[in-house]
Amino acid sequence: MTRLLLALIAAAVLVALPPFLGLGWQNTLTNMLIAALFAAAFNLLMGQGGMLSFGHAAYYGLGAFAVLHLMLAIENGFNFPTALLPLAGAGVGLLSGLGAGYFAAKRTGVYFSLVTLALAELLHAIAPHWQGLFGGEAGLSSMRMPSWGLEFGTSLEVYYVTLAWVVVSIGLLYAYTLTPFGRLTLALRDNEQRVRFMGFDPHRTKVLVFGISAMFSGVAGGLMAMSQETANYNIFSMAISSQVVLQTFVGGSTLFLGPVLGAAVLTVFTFLISEMTRAWMLYQGILFVLIMLFAPNGIAGVIQLHIDARDRLPWARLTGPYALATAAGAVATTGLVMLVHYAELVFADAYRARVARDGLWEPVSAFGIDWNPLNPVTWLVPLALIVLGIVGILKMRGPIAQLWATPANIPPTAAMPAPHAA
Amino acid sequence: MEFVTLSLLNGAIYGMLLFMVSAGLTLIFGMMGVLNFAHASFYMLGAYFAYTLSGMFNFWVGLIVAPLMVGVVGVIIERTLLRRVHRHGHAHELLLTFGIALICEELVKLFYGDFPVNYQMPAELNFSAFTVFGTNYPFYRLFIGLVAVAMFAALLIVLTKTRIGIIVRGAERLPKMAEALGHNVPLVFMGVFGAGAALAGLGGAVAGAFYPTNPNMALDLGVIVFVVVVVGGLGSLEGSLVASLLIGIFTSFAVGLDWSIAGLLGVVGLGGVAEAIGGPLTLTLSSASGTVPFLMMLIVLLVRPAGLMGSRN
Amino acid sequence: MSHHSHPPVSDEVLVIRDVHKAFGGLVIMRGIDLTLKRGERHAILGPNGAGKSTLFNLISGNFPPTSGEILLNGREIQGLPPERINRMGLARSFQITNIFGRMTAFENNRMGVLARHGVRFDLLHRIAKRSDINDEAEAILNQVRLGHRIRTQAADLSYSEQRSLEIGMTLATGPDVILLDEPTAGMSREETAYIVELIREVTTGKTLLIVEHDMSVVFSLCNRISVLVYGQILATGAPEEIRANKAVQEAYLGEEAA
Numbered sequence: 001m002t003r004l005l006l007a008l009i010a011a012a013v014l015v016a017l018p019p020f021l022g023l024g025w026q027n028t029l030t031n032m033l034i035a036a037l038f039a040a041a042f043n044l045l046m047g048q049g050g051m052l053s054f055g056h057a058a059y060y061g062l063g064a065f066a067v068l069h070l071m072l073a074i075e076n077g078f079n080f081p082t083a084l085l086p087l088a089g090a091g092v093g094l095l096s097g098l099g100a101g102y103f104a105a106k107r108t109g110v111y112f113s114l115v116t117l118a119l120a121e122l123l124h125a126i127a128p129h130w131q132g133l134f135g136g137e138a139g140l141s142s143m144r145m146p147s148w149g150l151e152f153g154t155s156l157e158v159y160y161v162t163l164a165w166v167v168v169s170i171g172l173l174y175a176y177t178l179t180p181f182g183r184l185t186l187a188l189r190d191n192e193q194r195v196r197f198m199g200f201d202p203h204r205t206k207v208l209v210f211g212i213s214a215m216f217s218g219v220a221g222g223l224m225a226m227s228q229e230t231a232n233y234n235i236f237s238m239a240i241s242s243q244v245v246l247q248t249f250v251g252g253s254t255l256f257l258g259p260v261l262g263a264a265v266l267t268v269f270t271f272l273i274s275e276m277t278r279a280w281m282l283y284q285g286i287l288f289v290l291i292m293l294f295a296p297n298g299i300a301g302v303i304q305l306h307i308d309a310r311d312r313l314p315w316a317r318l319t320g321p322y323a324l325a326t327a328a329g330a331v332a333t334t335g336l337v338m339l340v341h342y343a344e345l346v347f348a349d350a351y352r353a354r355v356a357r358d359g360l361w362e363p364v365s366a367f368g369i370d371w372n373p374l375n376p377v378t379w380l381v382p383l384a385l386i387v388l389g390i391v392g393i394l395k396m397r398g399p400i401a402q403l404w405a406t407p408a409n410i411p412p413t414a415a416m417p418a419p420h421a422a
Numbered sequence: 423m424e425f426v427t428l429s430l431l432n433g434a435i436y437g438m439l440l441f442m443v444s445a446g447l448t449l450i451f452g453m454m455g456v457l458n459f460a461h462a463s464f465y466m467l468g469a470y471f472a473y474t475l476s477g478m479f480n481f482w483v484g485l486i487v488a489p490l491m492v493g494v495v496g497v498i499i500e501r502t503l504l505r506r507v508h509r510h511g512h513a514h515e516l517l518l519t520f521g522i523a524l525i526c527e528e529l530v531k532l533f534y535g536d537f538p539v540n541y542q543m544p545a546e547l548n549f550s551a552f553t554v555f556g557t558n559y560p561f562y563r564l565f566i567g568l569v570a571v572a573m574f575a576a577l578l579i580v581l582t583k584t585r586i587g588i589i590v591r592g593a594e595r596l597p598k599m600a601e602a603l604g605h606n607v608p609l610v611f612m613g614v615f616g617a618g619a620a621l622a623g624l625g626g627a628v629a630g631a632f633y634p635t636n637p638n639m640a641l642d643l644g645v646i647v648f649v650v651v652v653v654g655g656l657g658s659l660e661g662s663l664v665a666s667l668l669i670g671i672f673t674s675f676a677v678g679l680d681w682s683i684a685g686l687l688g689v690v691g692l693g694g695v696a697e698a699i700g701g702p703l704t705l706t707l708s709s710a711s712g713t714v715p716f717l718m719m720l721i722v723l724l725v726r727p728a729g730l731m732g733s734r735n
Numbered sequence: 736m737s738h739h740s741h742p743p744v745s746d747e748v749l750v751i752r753d754v755h756k757a758f759g760g761l762v763i764m765r766g767i768d769l770t771l772k773r774g775e776r777h778a779i780l781g782p783n784g785a786g787k788s789t790l791f792n793l794i795s796g797n798f799p800p801t802s803g804e805i806l807l808n809g810r811e812i813q814g815l816p817p818e819r820i821n822r823m824g825l826a827r828s829f830q831i832t833n834i835f836g837r838m839t840a841f842e843n844n845r846m847g848v849l850a851r852h853g854v855r856f857d858l859l860h861r862i863a864k865r866s867d868i869n870d871e872a873e874a875i876l877n878q879v880r881l882g883h884r885i886r887t888q889a890a891d892l893s894y895s896e897q898r899s900l901e902i903g904m905t906l907a908t909g910p911d912v913i914l915l916d917e918p919t920a921g922m923s924r925e926e927t928a929y930i931v932e933l934i935r936e937v938t939t940g941k942t943l944l945i946v947e948h949d950m951s952v953v954f955s956l957c958n959r960i961s962v963l964v965y966g967q968i969l970a971t972g973a974p975e976e977i978r979a980n981k982a983v984q985e986a987y988l989g990e991e992a993a
Contacts (some may be wrong), residue, residue, distance in 0.1 A: 028752065052513050103724055110457050110512065111727050114652060119721040121645060125713040180849050180857040180865070183838075187846050190835040197833075198908055199821035199850035206857065238641065242520070249517060279537075282528035286695040293503065296510055340532065347533045 011167070018159055024271075026155045027227075033159075033166040034223045034269040035247060039259030040173050041216035042244045046254040048177070049209045050189030051105075054113045055120025056217055057240035062096050062123075063089030063218025064225035064235055067135060069227070082147040085224035086165050093218015094211050100211025105203055108192075120236055124367020127233035127289035139232025158227050165223055169216050174256060176212070185209050246288050252298020261300050279340050286336075309404070318403050325396040338382035346373050428557070429674045433565050437670020438570035442625035443532025443643060444650040444662045445555035445577065451655025453593065453614050455512050456504070459519040461622055462644030464525035468492045469630025469639065470530055470624030473541035481544035481631070489623040496619025500612045523640065532635045538636035547582065562632050569628045573621065581659075590614060649719040655732020664730055669715055745809065746944050748773045749794070749825075749912055754803030754813070754851035756789060756966075762801065763789045765966040771912070776943040778953040780977075782986075788830060789945045790963065791916050795827040796820040796860025796946075807912065811984070826910035830917045830946075832897045836890035840881050840900055843889050845872035872907065878937055879903035895926040899933065906937055913938055915945045917950055931956055954978075962986070 012036065018026050039059055045051050066088040074080050104115040127134040144152040152158065176182045188195050190204050225231050234240075244263075251262020266284060273280040288296060295302050306313070345351060345364045355361055363370035364378070371378040447461040463562045466564035471491050475484035477496075499522060507514045543562045550558035593600040593610045626639075651670055654661030684696035685706075707714075722729055749771035756764035763786045771777055793800050806812065812820050826847075835843050845862075848871045849855075862868070872950050876882055876953050879899045881936045884892060890901060898918060905913055917933065919927040934943070947953050953960060954974045955971035961971040970977060975982055 052516070071859045100466060103720075107727060110516065110656075111723055113516070114457075114648065115720065115723045116643075118650070118716045118723065122713060122716045122720065125716060126710070129709050136990045175861075176858065178861045178863065180854045180860065180868075182858075183846065183862055184841065184849070184855070186838060187835050187842075190837050191833060192831075194833050194835065194904070195846070197821055197827060198847050198904070199818050200855055201816075201818050205855075238645070242524070245517070245520070246524075268614065279528060279532055282525065282532060285521055285524035285528055287504070289525060292514065292518045292521055293506055295515065296507070345531050347535070349535050349537075 003229065012162060018156060023155055026159050026162040028267065028271040029164050030155065031158045031224075031229050032264050033162050033269075034227070035244070035263035035267050036260040037166045037169050037215055037223070038220035039247045040170050040245050040253065040256075041213050041220060043248050043253055043256075043259040044054075044173060044176070044185075044216070045210060046156060046248060047187045047255075047258070048182070048189060049206065049213070051206065051210070052113045052245075053104075053116040053213075053241075054238075054245070055241050056102065056115075056214075056244055057114035057236050057238075058120040058123050059093045059214035059217040060224075060240060060244075061127075061231070061235035063093045063263055064231040065140060065221075066092035066218065067222035067225040068140040068142050068231055071144065072140070074145045074147075075142055080147075080225075082144055082152050083150070083161055085226050086142035086219045087221020089218035090215050091218070093221070093223040094219070097214020098207060098211035100214065101207040105206035105210060117238075119200070120198070120241055121238070124233060124236035124238075133221055134233055137233065139234075141230040146225060155227075159167070162223050162227065165219060169219055170260065173216060177256060181208070182267050200208030203318075245307035246284060250288055250291050250298055252300035252302075252304075253298045254297045255304055255317050258298050258300035262298060265299065277341065279344055282340065314403055315407060318400070321396045321399045321403065325393050325400065326391025327394065328389045330389070331392065333384045335382040335385025335389060337354060338385070339379070342371070342373065342382070361382075403409075424557075425678055428559075430671060431559070431675030432563065433506060433671030434667060435567040435570075435670070436674060437667035438567045438574075439625055439629050440643075440647060440650050440670055441663050441666035442570050442573055442628075443622045444647045444654070444666055446621040448651045448654065448662045450615055452620045453590070454515075454611055456515045456519065457648075457656075458615075458618075458642075459516060459616070460499070460523040460526060461519075462640040462647055463523045464492050464496060464622035465626040465629075465643055465647075466530060466637070466640040467495060467526060468537040468626030469541060469635045470534060470539070470626075471623070472627035472630060473539055473635060476541070476544075476631075481547075484500060485624075485627050488627040489620045491614045492623025492626075493620030497612055497616035499619075500615040501508070505608070505612075523633070523644075527637055527640055534637070536637055540632045541630045541635040541667055543631040546701065548706075554653060560632075562647070566628050566632065569624070573624060575721045577621075577659070646715055649715040652719050652727075653729055655729030657700060658729065658731040661729050661731030672714065673711055676707045678712060679707040679708045737881050738918075741942075746773050747771070748808060749944070750804075750806040751802045754793060754800045754805060755791060756786075757801050763908045763956070763966050764793070767803070767963075767966070767968055768787070769961055769968060770958075771942055771944060773831050773942055775959055776938065778957040778958040778960045778964055779944065779946045780948075780953060780960055785963045786966045787963055788915065788916065789966075791827060791914055791946065793897070794820075795825065795914060806880065807841070821908055821910070824888070824909075824911040825914065826908045826912075826917060827914035828901045828905040830920060832894075832901050834889045834897060834900055834904065837885050837955055838889060840889055840896075840903075841876060841885045841950060842871055843900055844903050844907045845869065845954065847904050847909075848872045848875070851907065851909040861980065875903050878906070879933060895922055898922070898930065902930075910941070912942045915943065917946050917948065919947065919949055921987070927952060 014024060014029075017107065018029060021029070038056075045053055047055075063086075067085045069084075070078075070080060070085055074082065100116070102120050104112055104119070107115055108379075128137045130136065144158075144283040146152060150157060152161070184195070184200060188200075188202060188205055189208075195205070196202050211301050221231075221235070224235075247262040247266050248259040249262065251260065251264075252258030268282055270284070273283060293296060297304070342364050346361075351362070361373045363372050365371070443462065443465045446464070447458055450456060450458050450461070468488050472481075472484035472488035475487055503518060503522065503659050504515060507518050547562050547565055552559055552562050552563035579587075581591060589600065589605050590610055590613075592603075593605065593607050600610070630639075646669065650665045651662055653669065654663070654665030684693055687693055687696040738977065744805065745904055747770050749769075751767050751769040754764055754767045755762070767790065779790065781787050792798055794805055795814065796815050796817035796819070804813055807820070807823055807825055810823065811827075812823065822947070835846065838846075845868060848868050852868060852926045854865075854868070873882070876885055878903055880898060881892075881899055881903065884896060889897065892900060898920075902915065902918060905915070919930050922930065927949060934945075935956060943957075945953075945957065957974065959972065960974055962969045962977060962980075962983045969986055970980050970983050972980070
């Protein structure tokens with residue numbers, strides 16, 4: 001019941017809030033929704049099917065180009081409702097996914113991943129030379145045409161169309177998990193051999209899973225094309241394939257909503273941070289590595305752990321250690337940010353040019369104070385903060401682990417055995 | 423004739439460079455089952471460390487110390503990061519190395535800037551080795567090849583003639599058995615990972631002075647190195663060598679050839695039709711030279727995943 | 736009930752004819768002839784390395800024989816993929832427990848039931864609504880006496896519970912011929928007796944081929960035994976005949992007695 005309530009609240013916020021936000025935020029939310037769908041589609045293959053694809057940008061990109069071609073056709077008079085543009089992405093995504101999956105699924109493990117990588121890189125290498133299909137190096141551009149009485153001119157309208165498509169698509173992806181084929185997908189991930197010996201054809205199953213995953217990736221790409229009104233060969237790059245992998249695992253691959261969460265968090269995080277520092281990708285990378293090391297099931301996994309144990313955890317006693325650990329984490333993060341910030345300033349080309357020219361090391365400013373780069377204190381302070389923070393977290397590990405291990409607090413009356421009739 | 427000679431020479435040397443980087447990668451995969459996404463990052467770090475050291479001291483210090491530094495980085499990564507996620511499986515390790523590669527690239531951008539740095543070869547090596555068809559052939563290219571050959575010879579001797587080498591090969595075949603025999607397999611893993619990293623670092627240190635040294639070099643070379651180890655056979659050093667040379671020479675030739683399918687069809691009079699259809703038919707080999715390695719990798723993966731000389735599947 | 740439409744052709748439900756298997760230069764099966772009669776419980780005995788698992792793999796389709804035929808209900812199955820053979824009415828269990836660890840015991844069984852009903856690519860229905868399938872899966876779980884563990888994750892079951900589940904999953908696909916690969920491996924005496932009773936119950940009316948090491952299991956459960964030594968069948972017959980067979984005693988039982 002609470003899950004439904006949370007979903008409704010989230011839906012309400014997503015519907016009601018955007019008109020009050022600036023263009024930058026509206027755009028970011030659109031991007032966030034698209035990333036969430038892409039990640040959810042990716043995780044159909046990964047988390048449920050157990051197949052790690054390093055080239056999912058291929059189907060995302062093909063979906064984008066399909067939609068752009070359709071948009072160009074509409075511009076030239078072809079009668080097709082703009083709101084239904086992502087269907088082209090779905091169609092092309094499905095077909096290309098079935099085709100690619102047929103070959104990729106002949107291999108398992110790292111070989112499977114390499115096949116998907118090769119396919120995407122092949123596309124990435126060919127596209128800039130293919131004028132007709134991909135617009136060569138410049139790519140394709142088009143414009144959204146009015147249809148169904150709507151102009152599709154503002155980013156708000158784009159947002160709502162995206163929202164509708166993403167909600168429906170994620171809903172369908174969730175419904176997938178409730179079908180017999182959805183259960184078969186999970187079984188395939190767990191034990192492919194057993195699935196064979198039970199009378200299922202694993203190759204055909206994998207191909208269909210791949211196709212469906214690619215289909216929804218194509219929808220996501222199509223939505224991006226609709227929103228940006230342009231795409232070029234770079235949409236097939238490793239950067240795009242990497243982003244979805246990052247987002248999925250930061251959110252957590254083992255839960256259905258994990259990738260959605262990861263995509264949301266990272267998209268918003270990137271939007272906020274990229275204004276302030278060029279090193280936002282570094283922070284993403286560090287976050288990803290930390291999660292891979294200490295929370296392999298992602299943020300959603302950690303949340304799920306707590307939800308599952310909510311009845312037996314001594315919440316009151318946990319707040320202390322959790323607060324301290326969070327504070328320690330904040331301290332360490334502050335130190336890290338300071339270090340990166342200094343490095344960014346001191347190692348910047350312009351700064352070094354000035355040093356070479358004038359021999360003068362200008363102070364870098366943080367927290368309103370001017371720090372002298374030549375003074376070791378400048379670097380020791382953030383280092384100390386990082387060390388302090390890490391020590392703090394480590395110190396809290398013991399108490400937190402202990403609190404997790406304590407049995408549920410059973411009220412005395414319930415613990416007593418009920419009298420039995422002889 | 424000139425074209426063929428130069429392409430052959432350049433291709434062979436580029437192939438040797440590829441081998442320097444892919445040797446470590448294939449060894450690491452053969453031993454630990456992990457495809458190290460961060461391997462090309464070691465190549466990049468080698469170049470950048472060498473650049474800094476050559477600035478502070480001289481080129482030769484950079485050439486010798488940079489690979490060692492990269493080796494240390496490799497050992498630290500294996501010991502503190504990879505070992506921790508070993509129990510979660512190969513896919514997890516792969517993802518972790520992927521994250522490490524990302525961080526390496528960003529750190530390089532942070533400290534050195536998001537553009538190439540001016541890592542130059544030393545004056546004493548900057549001369550022409552010989553003249554070939556009127557073109558001066560830079561000695562440094564040969565130098566790269568020489569370093570690679572020396573590295574291969576050293577590797578071969580260590581792996582086949584020394585005790586360490588035998589232990590390493592034993593641990594690669596049957597890690598549990600090697601452990602049962604009393605060898606410290608985790609230490610071997612750490613050592614191999616570090617050595618592999620150092621080799622890639624050496625490649626970067628020596629190549630960075632000739633080719634551009636920029637934050638993209640990891641990604642650019644990295645994907646080709648993947649192709650090399652797959653085509654050669656994951657885990658096979660000899661396969662890596664053969665595949666490196668193959669791909670190096672092919673790329674070298676392809677870049678200079680303007681052949682296309684349309685051109686081929688032109689021989690039988692269908693040139694006009696092909697031109698009209700356009701698309702991949704008019705694609706010249708020189709433009710597609712980046713594509714073909716991936717096609718090779720795809721074909722190998724689908725037809726014979728063990729590659730040219732690999733035995734694992 | 737079962738989706739296998741082929742009516743029983745004869746009394747001989749599984750025929751293995753002069754089957755050889757070599758892996759490169761290594762010869763494992765050197766000409767196996769074996770006939771399984773409908774409804775019988777047939778054991779394969781033999782020392783380790785005799786080829787018992789290889790025989791199972793050959794029959795169930797894991798790999799094809801180098802030469803020879805295997806017929807199921809009169810139809811040739813050698814070289815067919817495992818999924819085809821399973822759909823023709825033969826199912827096997829595995830010596831090393833081969834279950835879906837991250838799904839519940841109920842779901843593990845349900846996969847087999849889905850296969851039996853031919854539901855392979857259904858994307859349109861909610862599986863929770865298929866009460867016929869769900870009821871059947873639960874029934875099988877009860878048959879292997881795991882009804883109380885219905886919601887437990889398979890990986891969390893005890894070893895013998897997992898072996899019971901393994902048998903349940905083998906049954907769930909509705910086979911006529913069941914191959915059980917060392918179902919009591921690693922079990923205590925009580926657990927073994929329990930599993931034997933279970934096997935006896937659930938294989939009533941079906942044909943059973945079982946690989947076993949435990950003599951007491953074989954002699955109490957089976958009506959015919961074949962002894963496999965170095966890739967050849969040394970002897971086939973009723974338990975008493977086998978027990979009395981001198982060659983068998985030397986080759987196999989002699990080792991056990993010693």
